[in-house]
Amino acid sequence: MKRIVLTGGGTAGHVTPNLALIPHLDKLGFDVHYIGSYNGIEKTLIEDKGIPYHGISSGKLRRYKDLKNLSDPFRVIKGAGQATKLIRKLKPDIVFSKGGFVTVPVILGAKLNRVPSIIHESDMTPGLANKISIPFATKVCTTFAETLQHLPENKAVLTGTPIREDILQGDKEKGLQLCKFNKDKPVLLMTGGSLGAVRINDVLREALDGILKKYQLVHLCGKNNLKKELEDISGYKQFEYVSDEMSDILAISDVVISRSGANIISELLALKKPHVLIPLPASASRGDQILNAASFEKHGYSYVLDEENMTPKTILKAVDTVYEKRTEYINHMNHSKSSNGISNILNLIDELVNK
Known part of the structure; x- marks a missing residue:
């Protein structure tokens, strides 16, 4: 059975697209696991869906001055170690990240285990967590065409955002x-x-x-x-x-x-x-x-x-x-040409898994 690790957290916005993908991944025969923070909102949202959840240490990546900026890098390093061990144990075929500070250790862990990974960037320009993760990722999906200019050409893919079918x-x-x-x-x-x-x-x-x-x-x-x-x-x-x-x-x-x-x-x-x-x-x-x-x-x-x-x-x-x-x-x-990104992302996942 194919296995995928999803990650993303901090706010519901970093979890919702993953929730949109899960039913489709189930239909395609994927064994879905989730890596998130110990007590973030993602834990509740994912466990409510019956998905195996694995918590790791995480630290927020801040652009402003805060005393926690001194201690949080150590939490990120600890999380990277935990994520690397988890991915080695789970042996996923691919990792999909929706962003948020908890995803940096997971993408790094995937790279260290030679597991292909996909990042999804919803906004016009990449957030800090995704900026840090992009060098270690295999592909980067975007919602806006304008975002492509901010990404490595060989990694960027315009897919749109995954939208939950139930919301419609x-x-x-x-x-x-x-x-x-x-x-x-x-x-x-x-x-x-x-x-x-x-x-x-x-x-x-x-x-x-x-x-x-x-x-x-x-x-x-x-x-x-x-x-x-x-x-x-x-x-x-x-x-x-x-x-x-x-x-x-x-x-x-x-x-x-x-x-x-x-x-x-x-x-x-x-x-x-x-x-x-x-x-x-x-x-x-x-x-x-x-x-x-x-x-x-x-x-x-x-x-x-x-x-x-x-x-x-x-x-x-x-x-x-x-x-x-x-x-x-x-x-x-x-008259919008935007479309639900689910099928585009699933095709990309399939392509990288089979490759």
Whole structure:
């Protein structure tokens, strides 16, 4: 039986594409294992799917000054040793990495064991973990054509992002029941990812009275960001995070407010959901979300609102504009040439395994 090791972690965005691939890998007869951090979100998400999970030591790769920068390299070195032993023991035919700091030791371990590896880069430019890993990888998949110029020509492959099939099969009735909503008002969804988006949460709640006059709001606010005093407000439903229910919530959503991470915007494009993107500002990121959002805005897929200009008034204006022009945004997305990256990635995996 063919065996594959998947890796990726730190946020749900580094796990979701792997979850999209797993059912297809099962059908192709792969024995799937996962290497992640000891207690990252990837552990819960993967173990819930019944996939053998192997935890290793990991250290975050920071671009800013922090005392942990002194100790974390030793955690990475320890993780590399653990990953190398694991891969030697598991004897996989191939390793597939979605990125995140935990993947660096795994890609290095694959190289030391002469196991071919594939990295997937979702954003416009490679993240730090992937930048470090690229020299040791066999191939690098990309979502955006623009990313190819930042990669070694002999390794880069434009594949698109793997999108979960279940996300495309939501049930509107289940979504309405889950949120206790009706069909009288359009539904606005705000998703800040598994870690939430505190600044957007705060402004959205400031604008809540104005929003609820026109819309019903599903608010995915992130871990520890629930507000008990808002629980009983009609037309407002808050969750820390949802997984299996996400497809049903997206099915009822008329407009989505989101950060501009590559995974969520790829899903919004596949679903043809009108949306407002509020990218992480350059002061809080390496600027990848700004580039992602600019590309989508250029193609007419998105309304982009900079966080620096976000107020209750501007966020409501953005939502109203997108809702009123939703047909125009949907038409632009219908002309997109982007496709689900699953088949492209599976073909590449097959090619390297057989080679």
